[in-house]
Amino acid sequence: MAKKEYAFYPGCSSQKGASASNYLTSVNAMCDKLDVTITEIPDWNCCGASIGYAEGGELPRLALSARNFALAEQHLPGKEMVATCAACWLAQREVKDRIDHNEVLLKETNEALAAAGLQYQGTTPVRHMVEVLIEDLGYDALKQPVVKPLEGIKFAGYVGCQTNRPFGIDGESFENPVYLDKLVETVGGEAVPYDQKVTCCGGALAFSEPEKSQKQIRDIVESAYDHGAEMIVTPCPLCQANVEIYQSEINKKHGTKLNMPVLYYSQLMTVAYGGTAKEAGLDGHLIRATRLEDITKK
Amino acid sequence: MSEQATARYTNDFLREVEKNVEEGHWVKMCMQCGVCAGSCPLGSAWAHPPQEIFMMIRAGKREEVLTSDSMWMCTSCYNCMVRCPRQLPITHIMHGLANYAHRLGLSPKGQPTQATATLFWNNLIKKGRVNELTFSLALYFKDGFVQGIKNALNMQAVGFGLMKAKRLNPMEILGGHAVKDQAGLKAMIAKAREIEDRKKGFAK
Ligand code: SF4
Ligand code: SF4
Ligand code: SF4
Ligand code: SF4
Numbered sequence: 001m002a003k004k005e006y007a008f009y010p011g012c013s014s015q016k017g018a019s020a021s022n023y024l025t026s027v028n029a030m031c032d033k034l035d036v037t038i039t040e041i042p043d044w045n046c047c048g049a050s051i052g053y054a055e056g057g058e059l060p061r062l063a064l065s066a067r068n069f070a071l072a073e074q075h076l077p078g079k080e081m082v083a084t085c086a087a088c089w090l091a092q093r094e095v096k097d098r099i100d101h102n103e104v105l106l107k108e109t110n111e112a113l114a115a116a117g118l119q120y121q122g123t124t125p126v127r128h129m130v131e132v133l134i135e136d137l138g139y140d141a142l143k144q145p146v147v148k149p150l151e152g153i154k155f156a157g158y159v160g161c162q163t164n165r166p167f168g169i170d171g172e173s174f175e176n177p178v179y180l181d182k183l184v185e186t187v188g189g190e191a192v193p194y195d196q197k198v199t200c201c202g203g204a205l206a207f208s209e210p211e212k213s214q215k216q217i218r219d220i221v222e223s224a225y226d227h228g229a230e231m232i233v234t235p236c237p238l239c240q241a242n243v244e245i246y247q248s249e250i251n252k253k254h255g256t257k258l259n260m261p262v263l264y265y266s267q268l269m270t271v272a273y274g275g276t277a278k279e280a281g282l283d284g285h286l287i288r289a290t291r292l293e294d295i296t297k298k
Numbered sequence: 299m300s301e302q303a304t305a306r307y308t309n310d311f312l313r314e315v316e317k318n319v320e321e322g323h324w325v326k327m328c329m330q331c332g333v334c335a336g337s338c339p340l341g342s343a344w345a346h347p348p349q350e351i352f353m354m355i356r357a358g359k360r361e362e363v364l365t366s367d368s369m370w371m372c373t374s375c376y377n378c379m380v381r382c383p384r385q386l387p388i389t390h391i392m393h394g395l396a397n398y399a400h401r402l403g404l405s406p407k408g409q410p411t412q413a414t415a416t417l418f419w420n421n422l423i424k425k426g427r428v429n430e431l432t433f434s435l436a437l438y439f440k441d442g443f444v445q446g447i448k449n450a451l452n453m454q455a456v457g458f459g460l461m462k463a464k465r466l467n468p469m470e471i472l473g474g475h476a477v478k479d480q481a482g483l484k485a486m487i488a489k490a491r492e493i494e495d496r497k498k499g500f501a502k
Contacts (some may be wrong), residue, residue, distance in 0.1 A: 116482030
């Protein structure tokens with residue numbers, strides 16, 4: 001397999017000590033096994049995420065993402081940018097879309113960047129890690145390194161919003177994307193049918209509007225149980241956090257017994273590729289995925 | 299039709315939105331089909347769903363729109379955008395309206411999403427990096443803050459009052475991640491803000 005190289009935009013949530021750092025751990029292990037090289041963009045900044053708009057307005061937000069592109073163009077020329085966080089990927093893509101098609105905003109963005117000695121040229125596309133996996137490598141190549149298929153484990157593939165809308169993954173439908181299910185099957189697991197696949201978990205409002213978001217999260221988890229799933233798997237760090245963390249709070253308030261592990265696709269792959277529990281970041285969960293931990297010990 | 303001719307039929311608030319709100323120039327394209335109104339995850343919390351907001355803008359209901367809590371219920375789920383037959387960037391217009399209302403000081407006082415977003419942004423531009431996850435999670439686990447949230451829900455004013463009084467500054471818990479070129483980043487943000495403020499009439 002030819003070696004693939006990308007300019008990596010990890011995003012804030014994947015930093016050391018942050019809550020999705022186990023996502024990064026498993027992405028690193030997964031890329032290692034797949035011979036994919038990801039080089040961190042030097043001095044990248046936060047993209048502003050989904051609530052940056054409220055205080056940040058438009059141009060400061062455009063400038064933030066444009067700065068990441070400019071740094072990638074300068075330090076890692078010719079390499080495509082890859083993001084692991086749904087919100088980061090979306091923000092970068094939205095900004096690129098807007099300034100590539102609006103000369104006034106492009107000019108103004110570059111005026112702002114000039115204050116930091118940078119320039120946006122628009123030569124770097126941005127991809128989600130999932131796109132790299134299924135488009136650049138393909139399911140066959142993803143299957144090859146499997147040494148410990150996740151046999152007998154039933155997963156609910158929770159795609160959520162931002163990896164799915166408004167751009168989504170090429171060739172997938174907004175209402176029923178199937179790539180995550182296919183990834184599960186590629187590593188030997190079973191993907192159950194799941195009607196809350198693309199339901200929003202409340203996103204950043206999980207914090208500011210807890211009651212309303214927890215209603216969403218309850219539906220997402222209960223539906224996974226109803227369909228016989230043992231674990232939920234997702235490509236989005238905020239989905240992962242929201243859906244895992246709030247289960248105990250929902251239990252407290254509503255007397256439910258939710259206790260379902262919520263994993264990243266990269267963790268499933270790392271385990272199936274023979275990685276240790278640590279390499280897969282399985283130690284980073286409040287609700288432990290014991291059946292996956294058991295597989296790593298085999 | 300010449301621009302002057304259409305202008306006679308365009309009320310001032312619509313023009314203001316077109317000029318000052320992110321992606322506001324799209325509002326006139328809405329054909330009131332109602333598809334977006336059924337798309338919001340927190341639907342029942344929207345006093346005025348997007349469709350209605352667009353109608354109100356065209357009807358010149360400036361005060362009612364800008365003081366509304368509705369736009370702040372947007373979870374950025376993009377359901378509306380992929381369904382709208384006219385392909386309006388509804389999500390961005392909702393964000394734009396919320397931002398505009400906030401900049402004008404018209405957004406509802408103590409609106410929790412707005413208060414959170416402001417803290418988030420201020421931290422972000424200080425260091426260039428934040429952690430929205432640790433941000434909400436750690437808050438969630440801190441006894442003090444869980445109480446703060448409960449207060450915010452049960453006695454609206456109390457929880458966020460505490461936050462405003464800096465007794466509950468959630469940013470305390472964030473770690474030391476930062477970009478190296480902080481001076482450049484700050485200069486860039488300041489420049490961007492300056493241009494935007496000039497364009498949108500916020501320049502002092
Ligand atoms: S979206 Fe979230 S994780 Fe991504 S850069 Fe922004 S704050 Fe960080
Ligand atoms: S499901 Fe939730 S966390 Fe995931 S992308 Fe949507 S809003 Fe964000
Ligand atoms: S879906 Fe589009 S056209 Fe229909 S009401 Fe909403 S914004 Fe207007
Ligand atoms: S993005 Fe916002 S406005 Fe659109 S459907 Fe979701 S919550 Fe509603």
